[in-house]
Amino acid sequence: MSTTKTLTEARALLSSGGSVVGATEQALAAAEAQQYLNAFLELFPETALEQAARVDAKLKAGDAGPLAGLVLSIKDNICYKDHKVSAASRILEGFTSLYSATVVERLLAADAVILGRTNCDEFAMGSSNENSAFGNVKNPVDPTKVPGGSSGGAAASVAASIVHAALGSDTGGSIRQPASFTGTVGFKPTYGRVSRYGLIAFASSLDQIGPFAHTVDDTAAVYSAMAGQDPKDSTTSSRPVEPISLEHPRKLRIGYYREGLERPGMDPEVVAHLQAHIDRLKAEGHTVEPIDVPLLDHQVPTYYILATAEASSNLARFDGIRFGHRSKVAQGVDETYRLSRSEGFGPEVKRRILLGTFVLSAGYYDAYYAQAQRVRRIIRDHTLAAFERFDLILSPTCPGTAFGHGAITDPITMYLQDIFTVQANLAGTPAISLPTGTHSNGLPFGIQLTGAPFAEAKLLAASKVLFGC
């Protein structure tokens, strides 16, 4: 373990004579000592220590940025110039980024140190980190369990206290679900609040980059340093980023999903925990009322039609010609495409490309893709309408706790892991998983708070003040 868990502790260490170089060396040692987790695909000792030395010099000169002292990991689908990036896929093995993602540039400019790139499901497709071409990630709380996915390495790197914070990406829950499984805070901002420039695309209309940390304070610090309009991503919003003040004295109106308490298949302890929070919030004088999830049983199918359709288009660029792996045995152009893709992509990615191509094909487009777009619009409208009545919506993050490696083999069962998380992506709202629960099986679990679009400040303040995270 590194000696500090949070940025606040790291700053305290710096003011009592510690250095960022020292903290970085310790983080590197902690990563080496916990290699069995398989959380990191690569450490960046050279550039991390160079950056740390720069930050130490700036601290001495008194002009260090807001993240001075923070050591951070990035998911292996975020580009960092002159560093390898693979999306945990054989098809990009050995590929080096030609430029840095905007989030990387902004975090470095704020004086964070980037320790390395973390393992994940291939192209961020999965809920257990069992789809990586480079092996499973172990859950630091219980290594026999998965850490969740797709940002499993990111979550594990924070849960094991190797780094203070991690960047993940969330297309249907890939930050919040692993946060729930590992006992960390995981935050997906509003679609368009954080630049996706330099994020290897999975499903562009759903993808968002966001942070993991031990505390809401650190989550807010990392989020604030990277949020805001980016001329390189035309889907980012021009709205000014609200300053985050982690105090919120006012009484709130909170909706909670009835289905989160009543749905079959829910772990009874997760339900009881949610109910206890509902009772407590009422007792504290907040208005807490049940609401129905819009089209709950249609959310996961809608998500998987749209996500796979977009993925099949985004992944067309990996063809053995322009990027990454090229088949050594292929002869001619057609065979080069076919074999390079067959050899380079893993089974889950292939399944999704097939499904996505099918739902976009001329004969089925109207029945699947166009229909899913309409359902998405209804889900979004219902979600936004709920925020006319409520400040926040409370739900479980996941139906249960982390499961064993290999325990879920059926893709449909795996996809249902996302039942409470895909709504925020379909509707574009911000949502956070807070580590509030510990199950009698010893594993952590989270609850999810969702806010209206661009209500990050309110969401983060409530997370800290109402849930003490």
Ligand code: GLN
């Ligand atoms: N588990 C979901 C999926 O497999 C979400 C992935 C993600 O958010 N990147 O698609």
